[in-house]
Amino acid sequence: MNYYTNRRVIAVFLLGISSGFPWVIIGSALTLWLKEAGLSRADIGYAALIFSVYAINFLWSPLVDRIGFTRMTAFVSKIGIQLDSRRVWVAICQLAIAIGCILMSMHSPEINAKSLVLIGLFVATASATQDIAVDAYRVDSFDRSEPQLISAAAGAATAGWWSGYAGLGFLPLFLSDQNWSWPQLYIAMAGIVALLFSLTIFLPVVRFTGTQEQGKIFDEFKTSVLSTHARHKYLLLTLASLPFVVVIWSLAGAPGIPQSIQQHSAFIPILIVCVLTLLALTTWRCQNLLTNQTQSNYPSRLDTPLAWFLTAVAGPLRDFFQRNGYRFAISMLCFIFIFKIGEAFLGRMSIVFYKEIGYSNTEIATYSKMLTWWLTIIFAITGGWINGKFGLYRGLFVSGIAMAASNLMFSWIAEVGPSIPLYIAAIVVDGFAQAWSTVAFVSLVSLMCNHSFSATQYALMASLGNFGRTTLSATSGQVVDWLNGNWSLFFIITSLMVIPGLTILWRLKAPIENLLKQQPTQT
Structure with missing residues (x-):
């Protein structure tokens, strides 16, 4: 557990917050805003297509590898600020996200929902680019001879992401029940992004550049x-x-x-x-x-x-x-593509489900955001330590089973109604599944990257995962409508989506274990 006091691991945690918070801006907050404006489930589901940029950000990830801002970093070093190209990219994206929040505050979904969604697409693009730089920063901060620190960094990144998404995401949901208007909330979220920008400037320099x-x-x-x-x-x-x-x-x-x-x-x-x-x-x-x-x-x-x-x-x-x-690489890409599809269908319609089943915004903020935040931090940190000690393969397999179990818990809620104890139990299981699977996934993908191309290679694999998690889940609203609003059956179907991923993972056991033993260090 001492690995979590490492300065580089702490920096990864802070950048994780920066990666997670935009999902509040274009995810939970925008979904509720559109819902309260009277848009249908199908329209809300299609609005989720703005997340598709996360699935294709690998297309411009080579720019993050090749454009180093050497003149800028040399200039600021003269005034005592040590920057690297990864953090310069992060800072530029944070400024773009803050500007996007201000622009969104100037629009109304009742008058022009299309313009609001287009600005959301701009924010999503900046956020997806920021993710490229953040992931590359984490990969380039650790040597492959430091597997425990790599796992700890994966846990810190996951905990940080959920601190930004669920921890900071609690504020707009809670304040929306305290008579704050959505334009006011988006101005406040722009201020939060500006604060994260100021922290980015003073993080440690990466160890490898390639x-x-x-x-x-x-x-x-x-x-x-x-x-x-x-x-x-x-x-x-x-x-x-x-x-x-x-x-x-x-x-x-x-x-x-x-x-x-x-x-x-x-x-x-x-x-x-x-x-x-x-x-x-x-x-x-x-x-x-x-x-x-x-x-x-x-x-x-x-x-x-x-x-x-x-x-x-x-x-x-x-x-x-x-x-x-080629064989292992293609098999791994297939696994990354399908592993979290079921979780994605749950996540995309979860807010709509909570509202339709009878939970208030405050209850959603308290349990879905605040409780998930703390649970994910605990499970991510614990998962990083256990995965480093007992192996990533076991972590991935156990987390896959847990993802299916968490979806079945929500199916139970759909049958019995808005029960707070059952809601808490479902959140606990879901938090365990998401944290554990993400930590193992991030650690494994990081080990597969070359420091010389960490931005592009990690973005390629992460984009495939995001494609399954976001683009396909855009049809989730249609699926619920096709099932005539049968939420219970919807969650049962999503729980079965984990089976193909676990099958591929089982066949990749030997190659994954060989990867962990034989992966050389490249700088």
Whole structure:
């Protein structure tokens, strides 16, 4: 337990608060605001699509790896403030979130709900980018020879996230019952983000940057690009740009695709598969480029920007699959994708369920926020210590079973009505499941990352998890409506969603244990 007094672990806890609080701004608070404005369950569920940016933030995560703000950090060091690129990214995102809160306070869902949701999308984008930098800061703060500190940092990150989401999230829910208007609450939340910004400036500097290895890979790509014919350079640039074109096209409303197809539940998963396939093709083409160099040179203006682009995009993917092996890497990505889908369906509609079943805003704030906050801190810190001592595999498996049990507890509440003792019991089980699974998940993903590409590689894996947790759960309101408001059956169905993830985890036992034993340190 002494690991939690480490200065780097404490810094991770504070940044965890910064990561969790935006989910109050665009999650609980916005959901209640829309509910009180009279929007339907289905509309509220579709508003959750703003969380989809968390599922695709890996697309711009290479920028966090490659843009280091060296001039800015050098300038502020002259006045005694030691900054690194990770914290500069965090600070910029925090300022954007605060501005977004102020803008949201100027809108009303009764008059223009669309504008309010669009600003929420802006906040979500800044928050998703902040998550990239925060995760990279945590990974780069610890050596792989420090597994206990890595587990402790995972516990601190989880405890911090829930301190921001549930602890600070208690305030707007509680104050909303004390005659505070939602615009006033969003101004207050902007002030909280500004306070977090001031703390970020004085956190410890990361231990690893990976700048030297990135430089070597850049030189390697530039040499290969130089020996590539011009038409192949344009072809490669086009191929590498296609994933971003697909995402921009989809965010623009997927013009040319009928609404009936866009509203199909398989449409977004197909888009994600297309993007990942294009990224894989780009990585494969780059690998061929490196292994089939010619003696001839074809210099052009594209050489430097293309090499930079390939280092940022293809470099992390190539490293990830080469180090972990294609079979294990793909299996792990599948596990990350489906592990928390059931928990996501519960979380997305939980506030609506609490209100419809008969709980007040104060009861929701007291038990769902404050109680969950303390439980998660306890279970996260304990889980970090136990996972470091007894192994991450056991932690993941036990937490998966607990997630299914917690959903069944909410099904019980739906049958008996708004019982406070049963509500508390469900919150305890749910807090245990979420904290334990997240700590083990974060520790495992951190160990799979290379310090040279920690932002991109961690964001790729976290985005897959967020895709299952947020994008698919946007249909949760429709599922409840399809079940004619049968909340009990809804939670039973969500509890069964954990089975595929546990099946994959069981088959990955040996590779995971080998990863923990053999993972080398790379700086």
